[in-house]
Amino acid sequence: MNVTRFYLSDILGHNLVDIRNRPIGKIVDLVVSLEAGHPKVLAVKIKARKKPIKVDIKNIELKEENERIILQCKRVIETFIEESYLNLDRDIMDKQVVDLNGRKVVRVNDIKLVYIHGDIIVLAVDVGVLGILRRLGVMGIVNSFEKIFKFNIPEYLISWDSIETLYKGIDKLKLSVPYEKLYNLHPADLADIIEDLDGKERAEVFQALDDEVAANALEEIEPDIQVNLLENMMNGRASRILSTMDADEAADILEELEDEFAESILSGMKKDDADAIRKLMKYEDMSVGSIMTSEYVTLNEKMTVIEAKEYLKSNYENEDIPYYLYVVDDNNILKGIISLRKFIFLHDDALLKDVMEDDVISIGDNESIESLIELISKYNLLALPVVDKEYHIIGMALLNDIVDEVFLPRWRKHLRKVS
Template identity: 35%
Template sequence: MNVIIGELFISSLLGKNAINDLGQDIGKLIDLVMVPGETFPIVSHIILKNRRGLCSASWEQISLFNRAVISVSMETADSLPLHTDADGEIFIKRDILDKQIVDVDGAKVVRVNDVKLGRFNDLLCIFSVDIGFRGLLRRLGYERFGDSIAGILKQQIPDNEISWQFVQPLEMHTSRLALTVARDQMKELHPADLADIIEQIPVTNIQTVLNTIDSETAGDTLYELEPEFRTKLIEQLGSEQASDILEEMAPDEAADVLADLPEEKAQELLGLMEADEAEEIQELMEHEEDSAGGFMNSEFLSIAGDMTIEDALRQVRLVAPDIDTVYYAYVLDDEDRLEGVVSLKDLLVTPANTVISELMEDNLKTVQVNSEPEEIYHLMTKYNLLAIPVLDEEGRMAGIVTVDDILQHFLPHLVRRKRHMYH
């Protein structure tokens, strides 16, 4: 049985001499090979360096493993097989130490200063990573000196460790060491937090983040990025992946993203999308950017005036999953002309057999597709509207402008990270 004494930091192990059963020096520890485990990533081999070069010993061969002694069951160093770097192997020092990772619990990107190991089911596992100043001092060999200085100043150097269950490595090959908890929590991060993470990491690592989330969340995240960075990212993504992400976005947001791209690239991505969705986005792109047509979302809830509340709610449940904004249901006639509006609250609290035409508000506030931002802002603030209908030249309803869209025009830096609070 392997003997592991206490929890260990990789910084205290690197460079330590390993001995054989006869007490002879067989090499210095320079790294540990990790593989996925059921509960934590586990050490499968240790890597030693001696006069023959790099050698490896399997975990089953190790009889003692602690800060003072690393003992391998063999007679001579020549018994150790020479190590060749196999595809897919993950090394703690080479691949994790000093690398950026995502702390999914704190929703931030951090750098690994040290790695804590420990015993679990008689295996050596990664328990946590140290991202704090103490870990850095330990790496440099100054932890005790740092504690002494802190004691003189009557301060403490805080521990700052992240349990491995909340770690998402960013290198593609190391990401397989992420635990289910981390993967699930990564999917639940707010798009604004994911955007912050993506903007802090190298472009080469972004695919790892995108691989952990669905296309709809990826679309929301893409829209949260600064336009210049977003354009660079789309250029890096494959066209098929980029078009898939754009298809999952609200049409007005997809139009905004495409409008920032070079015309040739935008048309290429539109050509890869479903024809109906591409046509809808293209129409939005043709409106002036600073107009109601440029702000509006062409997807909205619509119902008929002769429906009952029960029928309307059934319709809402059917279409709402595919619509980004569900503040109001708009009552349209057969020619898509606006007759009235009903709030979602009214639909929920009114008796089921009530006819929509008896409930709807017909004193409507609307804007035209060419209306300017100031007019939209004035109407929405005066009448306390969360969304306002947009009519085309023939008086048909073309879409809606939501409060977050118009506020973003006037307060872009304040609103950009808060836009999804309304959705």
């Protein structure tokens, strides 16, 4: 089986020749299809008689002579593939792609291909210095230096399976989910990638994500970029994305926007969602209410354990249940607490009011975050219930929110001063 591996730079600028090795035209690009796995070349784009034409790959063979790659055409049959199909040089070379394994944005310096069974298939992208040196035509000098000094410049290839291109063409739009590979990344990694993209590509990628994935990523993105992304989308889409978030996360983002713009986004939400966010936005900075979440679980003290379990199954089957379950009376006044760990092992027929801890450490919504930090540190807690003046539970303050809202900004500010 004849298998030849080569790089795009090995053929760009060289002639496509006929069966007598006479030049037909300069190779300027390869047109590929994304429909199945690794891209497969459909046509060779050449410049002949001062105009570009696309030659059907079915009539082209690849030969290797004197360590040179030659594309030989048996018969020139022009194919009229749309310009919006992926062109390797135009759309991939020197462009940004997402390295899914390294979870970062990289620049493509060359493209590795393979000729097998008459097909040319894309294997990987070269993101290392060798790709640049190869295109400069100095590999002979590089190889000599490597032999003399007995060292090898490492090759940095990323398999096509492990990248996501940022190209948007007809072939990409045939996919059921554009940028589908990005959906498997952790939101924090996806946020880093979006931050690293150029402005235009950043907006295009973010717009293509579905509402839930976009919301999860937006929570992790730096505030100035959050604002930029929201300002560059329709208000209706912004409303849907922020409605998908927890109210406290949405409130934090909206507080970074101009009042009029923030209100226009809120007006596009369901009334209950918008009211919950507006309520959080009214709190003073550095108050407990400004960082508390409204995503917490309350159970009535009259419930048995089995009734509570059924309630949780019915209402929180697809939700993350917090570390603590809060027990309240009929007026939503906080009466006790049960850790999720303890709850799992309780007898089904026990009443919650008999098994709860009634000495509850709580904090008021208008108290300072400094007071919250003191309580969480003193009692070694992961979260604390937030109550109003009448001791109604109205929220929960999480340790990780304190880190995100207080310690991380201070640390970043410190790093900027040091640098």
